[in-house]
Amino acid sequence: MISQEARDLFTANVAAMTAGDAPHLAVQVLPEGVNRRKDIAYIDDGSEAHLLDVYTPADAEAGTKLPVIVDFHGGGLYYGNKENNECRDMLLAKQGFAVVNANYSLVPSVSFPAQLKDAMAVLDWIRDRGAEYGLDAERVCVTGDSAGGALALYLTAANGSPQLAGALGLKPSGVDVKALVVTSGMFRLSGGVHATALSYYMEGYLQTPADRIKITPYLDLDKLIVDGAVPPIYMITSVEDFIADNTYELARILHARHKDHAMSVWPKGTERALGHVFNIVQAGDPEAAEAHQVVRDIADYCKHYI
Template sequence: MISDEVRQLFNANTKFRHDGDAERLAAERKPDHVTAVMDLPYVDDGHELHRLDVYRPCADGDRPLRLPVILDFHGGGLYHGHKHNTACRDMHLAARGFAVVNANYRLVPEVAFRDQLADALMVVDWLAAHADEYGFDTEHVFITGDSAATLIDLYLCAIMHAPVVADQLRVRPPASGIRIRAIAGVSGMYRFTGGVHGKAMGYYYEGYFPTLKERIAFEPYLDMDRLVVDGDLPPIYMATSAEDYLADNTLEFARILQYRHHDYALRLFAKGLDHPLDHDFSVKETGLPHNDEAMAVVDDIVRFFERYR
Protein backbone atom coordinates (compact mmCIF):
# COMPACT_ATOMS: atom_id res chain seq x y z
CA MET A 1 0.00 0.00 0.00
CA ILE A 2 1.09 3.57 -0.69
CA SER A 3 0.91 6.01 2.22
CA ASP A 4 -0.86 9.35 1.91
CA GLU A 5 2.47 11.11 2.47
CA VAL A 6 4.08 9.40 -0.51
CA ARG A 7 1.01 9.89 -2.68
CA GLN A 8 1.08 13.63 -1.92
CA LEU A 9 4.77 13.73 -2.82
CA PHE A 10 4.06 12.20 -6.23
CA ASN A 11 1.21 14.64 -6.83
CA ALA A 12 3.24 17.71 -5.83
CA ASN A 13 6.23 16.73 -7.97
CA THR A 14 4.00 15.94 -10.94
CA LYS A 15 2.41 19.40 -10.87
CA PHE A 16 5.80 21.12 -10.55
CA ARG A 17 7.36 19.23 -13.43
CA HIS A 18 4.30 19.46 -15.68
CA ASP A 19 4.16 23.24 -15.24
CA GLY A 20 7.80 23.46 -16.35
CA ASP A 21 7.20 21.57 -19.61
CA ALA A 22 4.55 23.78 -21.19
CA GLU A 23 6.76 26.75 -22.15
CA ARG A 24 9.46 24.53 -23.67
CA LEU A 25 7.00 22.51 -25.74
CA ALA A 26 5.43 25.69 -27.12
CA ALA A 27 8.86 26.92 -28.27
CA GLU A 28 10.02 23.70 -29.95
CA ARG A 29 10.67 23.66 -33.67
CA LYS A 30 10.16 20.20 -35.12
CA PRO A 31 11.99 18.95 -38.22
CA ASP A 32 10.43 18.92 -41.67
CA HIS A 33 10.10 15.87 -43.90
CA VAL A 34 8.82 13.59 -41.13
CA THR A 35 5.37 12.02 -41.08
CA ALA A 36 3.53 11.39 -37.83
CA VAL A 37 0.62 9.11 -37.01
CA MET A 38 -0.62 10.11 -33.57
CA ASP A 39 -2.39 8.51 -30.63
CA LEU A 40 -2.72 4.97 -31.89
CA PRO A 41 -4.09 2.63 -29.18
CA TYR A 42 -1.80 -0.31 -28.47
CA VAL A 43 -4.32 -1.85 -26.07
CA ASP A 44 -8.03 -1.87 -26.81
CA ASP A 45 -9.12 -0.81 -23.32
CA GLY A 46 -9.78 2.91 -23.78
CA HIS A 47 -7.04 3.99 -21.34
CA GLU A 48 -5.70 7.38 -22.42
CA LEU A 49 -2.09 6.35 -21.72
CA HIS A 50 -2.25 3.16 -23.78
CA ARG A 51 -1.43 5.16 -26.89
CA LEU A 52 1.60 5.70 -29.08
CA ASP A 53 2.83 7.77 -32.02
CA VAL A 54 4.73 6.58 -35.09
CA TYR A 55 7.22 8.84 -36.91
CA ARG A 56 8.84 8.06 -40.24
CA PRO A 57 10.88 10.05 -42.75
CA CYS A 58 8.74 11.24 -45.65
CA ALA A 59 8.77 8.59 -48.37
CA ASP A 60 10.88 8.97 -51.46
CA GLY A 61 12.21 6.62 -54.10
CA ASP A 62 15.39 5.86 -52.17
CA ARG A 63 13.72 4.87 -48.92
CA PRO A 64 13.24 1.17 -48.13
CA LEU A 65 9.72 0.04 -47.39
CA ARG A 66 10.81 -1.34 -44.05
CA LEU A 67 12.89 0.78 -41.70
CA PRO A 68 14.82 -0.08 -38.56
CA VAL A 69 12.74 0.79 -35.52
CA ILE A 70 13.51 2.87 -32.43
CA LEU A 71 11.15 2.31 -29.51
CA ASP A 72 11.03 5.24 -27.07
CA PHE A 73 9.59 5.55 -23.56
CA HIS A 74 9.56 9.01 -21.98
CA GLY A 75 11.15 9.88 -18.66
CA GLY A 76 9.57 11.48 -15.63
CA GLY A 77 10.47 9.42 -12.58
CA LEU A 78 7.92 6.81 -13.73
CA TYR A 79 5.19 8.95 -12.14
CA HIS A 80 4.75 11.82 -14.62
CA GLY A 81 5.63 12.80 -18.17
CA HIS A 82 4.12 12.17 -21.58
CA LYS A 83 5.20 11.11 -25.06
CA HIS A 84 4.89 14.70 -26.30
CA ASN A 85 7.96 15.53 -24.18
CA THR A 86 10.20 13.43 -26.44
CA ALA A 87 8.36 13.94 -29.75
CA CYS A 88 10.76 16.53 -31.18
CA ARG A 89 13.88 14.45 -30.44
CA ASP A 90 12.17 11.36 -31.85
CA MET A 91 11.23 13.17 -35.04
CA HIS A 92 14.89 14.10 -35.51
CA LEU A 93 15.78 10.43 -35.13
CA ALA A 94 13.11 9.53 -37.69
CA ALA A 95 14.53 12.09 -40.10
CA ARG A 96 17.79 10.08 -40.02
CA GLY A 97 16.11 7.00 -41.49
CA PHE A 98 14.32 5.25 -38.64
CA ALA A 99 10.72 4.44 -37.84
CA VAL A 100 10.21 5.68 -34.27
CA VAL A 101 7.50 4.35 -31.95
CA ASN A 102 6.96 6.83 -29.12
CA ALA A 103 4.75 5.28 -26.45
CA ASN A 104 2.97 6.38 -23.31
CA TYR A 105 2.54 4.02 -20.39
CA ARG A 106 0.53 4.08 -17.18
CA LEU A 107 2.13 5.97 -14.32
CA VAL A 108 2.95 5.42 -10.66
CA PRO A 109 1.11 5.52 -8.27
CA GLU A 110 -1.88 4.44 -10.39
CA VAL A 111 0.12 1.32 -11.19
CA ALA A 112 3.37 -0.33 -10.05
CA PHE A 113 6.58 -0.75 -12.02
CA ARG A 114 5.63 -4.30 -13.05
CA ASP A 115 2.48 -2.90 -14.69
CA GLN A 116 4.61 -0.40 -16.60
CA LEU A 117 6.75 -3.25 -17.88
CA ALA A 118 3.56 -5.03 -18.94
CA ASP A 119 2.60 -1.91 -20.90
CA ALA A 120 6.03 -1.81 -22.55
CA LEU A 121 5.72 -5.47 -23.53
CA MET A 122 2.32 -4.77 -25.08
CA VAL A 123 3.95 -2.03 -27.16
CA VAL A 124 6.44 -4.63 -28.43
CA ASP A 125 3.52 -6.94 -29.28
CA TRP A 126 1.81 -4.07 -31.11
CA LEU A 127 5.00 -3.32 -33.03
CA ALA A 128 5.26 -6.93 -34.20
CA ALA A 129 1.58 -7.11 -35.15
CA HIS A 130 1.71 -3.88 -37.21
CA ALA A 131 5.09 -4.34 -38.88
CA ASP A 132 3.62 -4.63 -42.37
CA GLU A 133 1.25 -1.70 -41.92
CA TYR A 134 3.91 0.77 -40.75
CA GLY A 135 7.02 -0.67 -42.40
CA PHE A 136 8.84 -1.88 -39.29
CA ASP A 137 11.95 -4.00 -39.74
CA THR A 138 11.48 -6.25 -36.71
CA GLU A 139 14.95 -7.74 -37.18
CA HIS A 140 16.44 -4.36 -36.30
CA VAL A 141 14.67 -2.93 -33.26
CA PHE A 142 16.41 -0.48 -30.93
CA ILE A 143 15.23 1.20 -27.74
CA THR A 144 15.84 4.55 -26.09
CA GLY A 145 14.70 6.31 -22.95
CA ASP A 146 15.58 9.26 -20.78
CA SER A 147 15.87 9.57 -17.01
CA ALA A 148 13.73 6.93 -15.26
CA ALA A 149 12.68 5.36 -18.58
CA THR A 150 16.18 3.89 -18.79
CA LEU A 151 14.96 1.46 -16.13
CA ILE A 152 12.02 0.44 -18.30
CA ASP A 153 14.48 -0.13 -21.14
CA LEU A 154 16.91 -2.25 -19.13
CA TYR A 155 14.33 -4.44 -17.42
CA LEU A 156 12.30 -4.80 -20.61
CA CYS A 157 15.37 -6.01 -22.52
CA ALA A 158 16.28 -8.42 -19.71
CA ILE A 159 12.76 -9.88 -19.71
CA MET A 160 12.79 -10.25 -23.50
CA HIS A 161 16.29 -11.75 -23.69
CA ALA A 162 16.73 -13.78 -20.48
CA PRO A 163 14.11 -16.32 -19.27
CA VAL A 164 15.73 -16.43 -15.81
CA VAL A 165 14.94 -12.73 -15.32
CA ALA A 166 11.41 -13.02 -16.72
CA ASP A 167 10.71 -15.95 -14.38
CA GLN A 168 12.04 -14.13 -11.32
CA LEU A 169 10.03 -10.98 -12.07
CA ARG A 170 6.96 -13.06 -12.99
CA VAL A 171 6.54 -11.28 -16.31
CA ARG A 172 5.87 -13.14 -19.55
CA PRO A 173 8.03 -12.01 -22.52
CA PRO A 174 6.34 -11.24 -25.85
CA ALA A 175 5.57 -14.18 -28.12
CA SER A 176 7.00 -12.40 -31.17
CA GLY A 177 10.58 -13.28 -30.25
CA ILE A 178 11.79 -9.75 -31.06
CA ARG A 179 15.20 -8.91 -29.67
CA ILE A 180 16.52 -5.42 -29.02
CA ARG A 181 19.76 -4.72 -30.92
CA ALA A 182 21.00 -1.80 -28.78
CA ILE A 183 19.90 0.66 -26.08
CA ALA A 184 20.44 4.43 -25.89
CA GLY A 185 19.91 6.01 -22.48
CA VAL A 186 20.23 9.72 -21.74
CA SER A 187 20.45 11.23 -18.24
CA GLY A 188 19.61 7.76 -16.96
CA MET A 189 18.35 6.91 -13.49
CA TYR A 190 19.78 3.35 -13.69
CA ARG A 191 18.87 2.40 -10.11
CA PHE A 192 15.88 2.13 -7.77
CA THR A 193 17.75 2.28 -4.49
CA GLY A 194 20.74 4.07 -2.99
CA GLY A 195 23.05 6.49 -4.71
CA VAL A 196 23.32 10.23 -4.28
CA HIS A 197 19.53 10.57 -4.22
CA GLY A 198 18.94 7.47 -2.14
CA LYS A 199 16.80 9.24 0.47
CA ALA A 200 14.35 10.58 -2.11
CA MET A 201 14.32 7.22 -3.86
CA GLY A 202 13.30 5.63 -0.58
CA TYR A 203 9.99 7.52 -0.81
CA TYR A 204 9.45 6.70 -4.46
CA TYR A 205 10.27 3.02 -3.89
CA GLU A 206 6.95 2.59 -2.10
CA GLY A 207 5.15 3.63 -5.29
CA TYR A 208 7.28 1.54 -7.64
CA PHE A 209 6.81 -1.67 -5.61
CA PRO A 210 3.68 -1.18 -3.49
CA THR A 211 3.19 -4.82 -2.41
CA LEU A 212 5.42 -7.25 -0.56
CA LYS A 213 5.08 -9.75 -3.41
CA GLU A 214 6.48 -7.22 -5.90
CA ARG A 215 9.33 -6.28 -3.60
CA ILE A 216 10.32 -9.92 -3.16
CA ALA A 217 10.19 -10.55 -6.91
CA PHE A 218 12.32 -7.56 -7.86
CA GLU A 219 14.74 -7.56 -4.94
CA PRO A 220 17.42 -9.79 -6.56
CA TYR A 221 17.49 -7.61 -9.69
CA LEU A 222 17.64 -4.29 -7.90
CA ASP A 223 21.34 -5.17 -7.98
CA MET A 224 22.21 -3.70 -11.38
CA ASP A 225 25.38 -5.77 -11.59
CA ARG A 226 23.29 -8.94 -11.38
CA LEU A 227 20.86 -7.58 -13.98
CA VAL A 228 23.79 -7.03 -16.36
CA VAL A 229 25.16 -10.52 -15.71
CA ASP A 230 21.86 -12.40 -16.03
CA GLY A 231 19.94 -10.11 -18.38
CA ASP A 232 21.71 -10.69 -21.69
CA LEU A 233 21.47 -6.96 -22.31
CA PRO A 234 22.39 -5.54 -25.72
CA PRO A 235 25.09 -2.87 -26.26
CA ILE A 236 24.32 0.37 -24.40
CA TYR A 237 25.00 4.03 -25.27
CA MET A 238 24.78 6.54 -22.42
CA ALA A 239 24.91 10.34 -22.38
CA THR A 240 25.01 12.73 -19.44
CA SER A 241 26.66 15.99 -18.41
CA ALA A 242 28.59 17.44 -15.50
CA GLU A 243 25.49 19.48 -14.65
CA ASP A 244 23.08 16.53 -14.72
CA TYR A 245 21.95 15.77 -11.16
CA LEU A 246 21.81 12.07 -12.07
CA ALA A 247 25.28 11.98 -13.67
CA ASP A 248 26.61 9.82 -10.82
CA ASN A 249 24.07 7.12 -11.69
CA THR A 250 25.31 6.97 -15.28
CA LEU A 251 28.96 6.85 -14.19
CA GLU A 252 28.28 4.11 -11.66
CA PHE A 253 26.39 2.05 -14.23
CA ALA A 254 29.26 2.56 -16.68
CA ARG A 255 31.63 1.21 -14.02
CA ILE A 256 29.49 -1.94 -13.75
CA LEU A 257 29.43 -2.37 -17.53
CA GLN A 258 33.19 -1.90 -17.73
CA TYR A 259 33.80 -4.43 -14.96
CA ARG A 260 31.61 -6.96 -16.78
CA HIS A 261 33.28 -6.27 -20.14
CA HIS A 262 29.89 -5.29 -21.53
CA ASP A 263 29.73 -3.42 -24.84
CA TYR A 264 28.91 0.24 -24.11
CA ALA A 265 29.71 3.83 -25.03
CA LEU A 266 29.68 6.81 -22.67
CA ARG A 267 29.41 10.51 -23.60
CA LEU A 268 29.99 12.92 -20.71
CA PHE A 269 29.54 16.59 -21.61
CA ALA A 270 31.34 19.33 -19.72
CA LYS A 271 29.40 22.26 -18.30
CA GLY A 272 27.68 24.34 -20.93
CA LEU A 273 29.45 27.52 -21.99
CA ASP A 274 26.42 29.66 -22.86
CA HIS A 275 23.70 27.80 -20.94
CA PRO A 276 23.52 24.94 -18.41
CA LEU A 277 23.36 21.38 -19.70
CA ASP A 278 20.85 20.27 -17.11
CA HIS A 279 19.23 16.89 -16.57
CA ASP A 280 17.66 15.63 -19.82
CA PHE A 281 19.20 18.45 -21.85
CA SER A 282 19.61 16.09 -24.79
CA VAL A 283 15.83 15.65 -25.02
CA LYS A 284 14.59 19.02 -23.84
CA GLU A 285 16.86 21.19 -26.02
CA THR A 286 16.58 19.33 -29.33
CA GLY A 287 13.98 21.71 -30.75
CA LEU A 288 15.32 24.91 -29.16
CA PRO A 289 17.84 27.46 -30.50
CA HIS A 290 20.77 26.40 -28.28
CA ASN A 291 20.75 22.74 -29.28
CA ASP A 292 24.28 21.91 -30.43
CA GLU A 293 24.92 19.45 -27.61
CA ALA A 294 21.46 17.92 -27.89
CA MET A 295 21.92 17.36 -31.62
CA ALA A 296 25.33 15.85 -30.91
CA VAL A 297 23.55 13.23 -28.80
CA VAL A 298 21.09 12.56 -31.65
CA ASP A 299 24.09 12.04 -33.93
CA ASP A 300 25.68 9.70 -31.37
CA ILE A 301 22.53 7.60 -31.05
CA VAL A 302 22.19 7.24 -34.81
CA ARG A 303 25.83 6.21 -35.20
CA PHE A 304 25.62 3.78 -32.30
CA PHE A 305 22.48 2.09 -33.59
CA GLU A 306 23.89 1.92 -37.12
CA ARG A 307 26.80 -0.17 -35.78
CA TYR A 308 24.38 -2.95 -34.84
CA ARG A 309 22.22 -3.10 -37.95
Protein backbone atom coordinates in the same frame (compact mmCIF):
# COMPACT_ATOMS: atom_id res chain seq x y z
CA MET B 1 -0.23 0.63 0.75
CA ILE B 2 1.03 4.03 -0.32
CA SER B 3 1.18 6.61 2.46
CA GLN B 4 -0.51 9.97 2.04
CA GLU B 5 2.90 11.58 2.44
CA ALA B 6 4.16 9.65 -0.60
CA ARG B 7 1.04 10.47 -2.61
CA ASP B 8 1.47 14.15 -1.79
CA LEU B 9 5.09 13.95 -2.96
CA PHE B 10 4.06 12.44 -6.30
CA THR B 11 1.36 15.08 -6.76
CA ALA B 12 3.71 17.96 -5.94
CA ASN B 13 6.43 16.63 -8.21
CA VAL B 14 4.04 16.18 -11.12
CA ALA B 15 2.89 19.78 -10.75
CA ALA B 16 6.47 21.06 -10.60
CA MET B 17 7.63 18.99 -13.57
CA THR B 18 4.62 20.02 -15.65
CA ALA B 19 5.38 23.66 -14.94
CA GLY B 20 9.06 23.11 -15.71
CA ASP B 21 8.39 21.53 -19.10
CA ALA B 22 5.69 23.97 -20.22
CA PRO B 23 7.94 26.86 -21.37
CA HIS B 24 10.16 24.86 -23.74
CA LEU B 25 7.25 22.79 -25.07
CA ALA B 26 5.34 26.00 -25.86
CA VAL B 27 8.10 27.38 -28.10
CA GLN B 28 9.65 24.25 -29.58
CA VAL B 29 10.00 24.05 -33.36
CA LEU B 30 8.93 20.64 -34.66
CA PRO B 31 11.02 19.47 -37.62
CA GLU B 32 9.58 19.34 -41.11
CA GLY B 33 9.80 16.31 -43.35
CA VAL B 34 8.43 13.79 -40.83
CA ASN B 35 5.15 11.91 -41.04
CA ARG B 36 3.32 11.42 -37.74
CA ARG B 37 0.78 8.74 -36.99
CA LYS B 38 -0.63 9.58 -33.61
CA ASP B 39 -2.39 7.74 -30.79
CA ILE B 40 -2.22 4.14 -32.00
CA ALA B 41 -3.37 1.63 -29.37
CA TYR B 42 -0.80 -1.03 -28.56
CA ILE B 43 -3.16 -2.47 -25.93
CA ASP B 44 -6.79 -2.13 -27.02
CA ASP B 45 -8.34 -1.06 -23.72
CA GLY B 46 -9.17 2.59 -24.37
CA SER B 47 -6.45 3.87 -22.04
CA GLU B 48 -4.32 6.87 -23.03
CA ALA B 49 -1.48 5.12 -21.22
CA HIS B 50 -1.51 2.45 -23.93
CA LEU B 51 -1.13 4.71 -26.96
CA LEU B 52 1.92 5.22 -29.13
CA ASP B 53 2.99 7.41 -32.04
CA VAL B 54 4.99 6.37 -35.10
CA TYR B 55 7.24 8.93 -36.81
CA THR B 56 8.81 8.21 -40.20
CA PRO B 57 10.78 10.26 -42.73
CA ALA B 58 8.42 11.84 -45.23
CA ASP B 59 10.74 10.88 -48.07
CA ALA B 60 10.85 7.17 -47.18
CA GLU B 61 10.01 5.01 -50.18
CA ALA B 62 6.56 3.45 -50.12
CA GLY B 63 6.68 -0.17 -49.02
CA THR B 64 10.10 0.17 -47.43
CA LYS B 65 10.54 -1.29 -43.96
CA LEU B 66 12.51 1.07 -41.75
CA PRO B 67 14.76 0.29 -38.80
CA VAL B 68 13.03 1.08 -35.53
CA ILE B 69 13.86 3.07 -32.42
CA VAL B 70 11.42 2.57 -29.52
CA ASP B 71 11.36 5.42 -27.00
CA PHE B 72 10.15 5.49 -23.39
CA HIS B 73 9.86 8.97 -21.89
CA GLY B 74 11.24 9.98 -18.52
CA GLY B 75 9.51 11.48 -15.50
CA GLY B 76 10.42 9.46 -12.44
CA LEU B 77 7.98 6.70 -13.55
CA TYR B 78 5.14 8.92 -12.29
CA TYR B 79 5.09 11.84 -14.74
CA GLY B 80 5.20 12.55 -18.45
CA ASN B 81 3.83 11.44 -21.78
CA LYS B 82 5.00 10.81 -25.31
CA GLU B 83 4.40 14.43 -26.33
CA ASN B 84 7.30 15.52 -24.11
CA ASN B 85 9.66 13.56 -26.38
CA GLU B 86 7.91 14.18 -29.70
CA CYS B 87 10.31 16.77 -31.09
CA ARG B 88 13.47 14.81 -30.26
CA ASP B 89 11.93 11.63 -31.66
CA MET B 90 10.92 13.37 -34.88
CA LEU B 91 14.54 14.48 -35.26
CA LEU B 92 15.59 10.85 -34.82
CA ALA B 93 13.12 9.85 -37.53
CA LYS B 94 14.80 12.30 -39.91
CA GLN B 95 17.96 10.23 -39.46
CA GLY B 96 16.28 7.36 -41.31
CA PHE B 97 14.28 5.57 -38.61
CA ALA B 98 10.72 4.71 -37.78
CA VAL B 99 10.46 5.96 -34.20
CA VAL B 100 7.87 4.44 -31.88
CA ASN B 101 7.15 6.89 -29.06
CA ALA B 102 5.07 5.15 -26.41
CA ASN B 103 3.06 6.11 -23.37
CA TYR B 104 2.92 3.71 -20.43
CA SER B 105 0.94 3.54 -17.20
CA LEU B 106 2.28 5.73 -14.42
CA VAL B 107 2.93 5.32 -10.71
CA PRO B 108 1.03 5.42 -8.37
CA SER B 109 -1.87 4.17 -10.50
CA VAL B 110 0.27 1.11 -11.19
CA SER B 111 3.58 -0.21 -9.88
CA PHE B 112 6.87 -0.81 -11.69
CA PRO B 113 6.19 -4.45 -12.68
CA ALA B 114 3.01 -3.33 -14.46
CA GLN B 115 5.00 -0.67 -16.30
CA LEU B 116 7.41 -3.36 -17.48
CA LYS B 117 4.43 -5.31 -18.85
CA ASP B 118 3.35 -2.20 -20.77
CA ALA B 119 6.85 -1.80 -22.19
CA MET B 120 6.98 -5.45 -23.25
CA ALA B 121 3.56 -5.02 -24.87
CA VAL B 122 5.06 -2.29 -27.07
CA LEU B 123 7.63 -4.80 -28.36
CA ASP B 124 4.82 -7.32 -28.85
CA TRP B 125 2.93 -4.74 -30.91
CA ILE B 126 5.99 -4.14 -33.10
CA ARG B 127 6.31 -7.89 -33.61
CA ASP B 128 2.63 -8.35 -34.50
CA ARG B 129 1.61 -5.05 -36.10
CA GLY B 130 4.77 -3.20 -36.98
CA ALA B 131 4.84 -4.27 -40.63
CA GLU B 132 1.53 -2.45 -41.17
CA TYR B 133 3.34 0.79 -40.32
CA GLY B 134 6.54 0.15 -42.25
CA LEU B 135 8.53 -1.09 -39.24
CA ASP B 136 11.26 -3.70 -39.60
CA ALA B 137 10.90 -5.91 -36.51
CA GLU B 138 14.29 -7.45 -37.29
CA ARG B 139 16.06 -4.11 -36.77
CA VAL B 140 14.94 -2.66 -33.44
CA CYS B 141 16.74 -0.46 -30.93
CA VAL B 142 15.32 0.89 -27.68
CA THR B 143 15.96 4.22 -25.99
CA GLY B 144 14.79 5.93 -22.82
CA ASP B 145 15.61 8.99 -20.78
CA SER B 146 15.86 9.35 -17.02
CA ALA B 147 13.35 6.92 -15.47
CA GLY B 148 12.39 5.84 -18.97
CA GLY B 149 15.99 4.68 -19.19
CA ALA B 150 15.49 2.44 -16.17
CA LEU B 151 12.33 1.04 -17.75
CA ALA B 152 14.24 0.42 -20.98
CA LEU B 153 17.15 -1.24 -19.17
CA TYR B 154 14.96 -3.68 -17.22
CA LEU B 155 12.87 -4.32 -20.33
CA THR B 156 15.78 -5.18 -22.60
CA ALA B 157 17.53 -7.25 -19.92
CA ALA B 158 14.35 -9.33 -19.47
CA ASN B 159 13.48 -9.45 -23.16
CA GLY B 160 16.81 -11.18 -23.83
CA SER B 161 16.63 -13.58 -20.88
CA PRO B 162 13.72 -16.00 -20.30
CA GLN B 163 15.11 -16.60 -16.79
CA LEU B 164 14.94 -12.95 -15.81
CA ALA B 165 11.66 -12.41 -17.64
CA GLY B 166 10.07 -15.25 -15.67
CA ALA B 167 11.36 -13.84 -12.38
CA LEU B 168 9.79 -10.48 -13.25
CA GLY B 169 6.49 -11.99 -14.38
CA LEU B 170 7.13 -11.21 -18.05
CA LYS B 171 7.26 -13.12 -21.32
CA PRO B 172 9.98 -12.13 -23.81
CA SER B 173 8.58 -10.62 -27.00
CA GLY B 174 10.85 -12.50 -29.34
CA VAL B 175 11.99 -9.19 -30.85
CA ASP B 176 15.78 -9.18 -30.97
CA VAL B 177 16.68 -5.72 -29.65
CA LYS B 178 19.98 -4.76 -31.24
CA ALA B 179 21.01 -1.85 -28.99
CA LEU B 180 19.90 0.28 -26.05
CA VAL B 181 20.56 4.02 -25.75
CA VAL B 182 19.88 5.82 -22.47
CA THR B 183 20.07 9.55 -21.75
CA SER B 184 20.57 10.63 -18.12
CA GLY B 185 19.49 7.20 -16.91
CA MET B 186 17.79 6.93 -13.52
CA PHE B 187 19.07 3.38 -13.13
CA ARG B 188 19.18 3.41 -9.34
CA LEU B 189 15.65 2.98 -7.99
CA SER B 190 16.77 2.88 -4.36
CA GLY B 191 19.71 4.04 -2.25
CA GLY B 192 22.54 6.30 -3.31
CA VAL B 193 22.70 10.06 -2.86
CA HIS B 194 18.95 10.34 -3.48
CA ALA B 195 18.04 7.57 -1.04
CA THR B 196 15.63 9.67 1.06
CA ALA B 197 13.44 10.72 -1.87
CA LEU B 198 13.62 7.27 -3.43
CA SER B 199 12.39 5.68 -0.21
CA TYR B 200 9.11 7.56 -0.70
CA TYR B 201 8.96 6.80 -4.43
CA MET B 202 9.49 3.12 -3.67
CA GLU B 203 6.06 3.05 -2.04
CA GLY B 204 4.69 3.65 -5.52
CA TYR B 205 7.23 1.62 -7.45
CA LEU B 206 6.67 -1.56 -5.43
CA GLN B 207 3.19 -1.46 -3.93
CA THR B 208 2.60 -5.08 -2.91
CA PRO B 209 4.60 -7.98 -1.45
CA ALA B 210 4.47 -9.63 -4.90
CA ASP B 211 6.00 -6.50 -6.46
CA ARG B 212 8.81 -6.50 -3.92
CA ILE B 213 9.53 -10.21 -4.38
CA LYS B 214 9.88 -9.69 -8.14
CA ILE B 215 11.94 -6.52 -8.24
CA THR B 216 13.94 -6.21 -5.01
CA PRO B 217 16.70 -8.69 -5.99
CA TYR B 218 17.21 -6.74 -9.20
CA LEU B 219 17.58 -3.36 -7.56
CA ASP B 220 21.16 -4.63 -7.47
CA LEU B 221 22.21 -3.54 -10.95
CA ASP B 222 25.02 -6.06 -11.04
CA LYS B 223 22.54 -8.92 -10.54
CA LEU B 224 20.29 -7.43 -13.22
CA ILE B 225 23.18 -7.38 -15.71
CA VAL B 226 24.38 -10.89 -14.78
CA ASP B 227 20.93 -12.54 -14.88
CA GLY B 228 19.66 -10.51 -17.81
CA ALA B 229 20.85 -10.34 -21.39
CA VAL B 230 21.32 -6.70 -22.26
CA PRO B 231 22.14 -5.60 -25.79
CA PRO B 232 25.02 -3.16 -26.42
CA ILE B 233 24.34 -0.02 -24.39
CA TYR B 234 25.21 3.61 -25.14
CA MET B 235 24.85 5.93 -22.14
CA ILE B 236 24.71 9.71 -22.43
CA THR B 237 25.07 12.11 -19.52
CA SER B 238 26.77 15.40 -18.65
CA VAL B 239 28.65 16.98 -15.78
CA GLU B 240 25.56 19.15 -15.20
CA ASP B 241 23.25 16.13 -14.94
CA PHE B 242 22.14 15.79 -11.32
CA ILE B 243 22.00 11.98 -11.54
CA ALA B 244 25.14 11.43 -13.62
CA ASP B 245 26.37 9.10 -10.84
CA ASN B 246 23.77 6.56 -12.00
CA THR B 247 25.40 6.37 -15.42
CA TYR B 248 28.88 6.06 -13.93
CA GLU B 249 27.72 3.21 -11.71
CA LEU B 250 26.14 1.26 -14.55
CA ALA B 251 29.20 1.84 -16.73
CA ARG B 252 31.42 0.40 -13.99
CA ILE B 253 29.26 -2.72 -13.79
CA LEU B 254 29.11 -3.18 -17.56
CA HIS B 255 32.86 -2.87 -17.75
CA ALA B 256 33.41 -5.38 -14.95
CA ARG B 257 31.04 -7.84 -16.63
CA HIS B 258 32.61 -7.36 -20.08
CA LYS B 259 29.39 -6.11 -21.65
CA ASP B 260 29.50 -4.10 -24.87
CA HIS B 261 28.92 -0.46 -23.96
CA ALA B 262 29.90 3.13 -24.65
CA MET B 263 29.45 6.35 -22.69
CA SER B 264 29.47 10.05 -23.52
CA VAL B 265 29.83 12.63 -20.75
CA TRP B 266 29.21 16.14 -22.01
CA PRO B 267 31.17 18.98 -20.37
CA LYS B 268 29.63 22.08 -18.87
CA GLY B 269 27.81 24.03 -21.53
CA THR B 270 29.08 27.40 -22.72
CA GLU B 271 26.03 28.81 -24.51
CA ARG B 272 23.45 27.00 -22.33
CA ALA B 273 23.41 24.53 -19.46
CA LEU B 274 23.63 20.91 -20.55
CA GLY B 275 21.66 19.48 -17.70
CA HIS B 276 19.44 16.46 -17.15
CA VAL B 277 18.04 15.04 -20.45
CA PHE B 278 19.21 18.16 -22.28
CA ASN B 279 18.93 16.54 -25.71
CA ILE B 280 15.18 16.18 -25.17
CA VAL B 281 14.48 19.45 -23.38
CA GLN B 282 16.44 21.46 -25.97
CA ALA B 283 15.51 19.46 -29.08
CA GLY B 284 12.95 22.06 -30.17
CA ASP B 285 15.55 24.86 -30.19
CA PRO B 286 17.23 25.00 -33.62
CA GLU B 287 20.20 26.79 -32.02
CA ALA B 288 20.88 24.05 -29.44
CA ALA B 289 23.80 22.50 -31.30
CA GLU B 290 24.76 20.09 -28.52
CA ALA B 291 21.26 18.60 -28.29
CA HIS B 292 21.13 18.09 -32.04
CA GLN B 293 24.58 16.47 -32.01
CA VAL B 294 23.35 13.98 -29.40
CA VAL B 295 20.45 13.07 -31.71
CA ARG B 296 22.96 12.30 -34.47
CA ASP B 297 25.11 10.32 -32.01
CA ILE B 298 22.12 8.19 -30.97
CA ALA B 299 21.25 7.52 -34.61
CA ASP B 300 24.85 6.60 -35.45
CA TYR B 301 25.08 4.17 -32.53
CA CYS B 302 21.86 2.43 -33.53
CA LYS B 303 22.92 2.27 -37.19
CA HIS B 304 26.14 0.55 -36.15
CA TYR B 305 24.21 -2.38 -34.67
CA ILE B 306 21.36 -2.70 -37.18
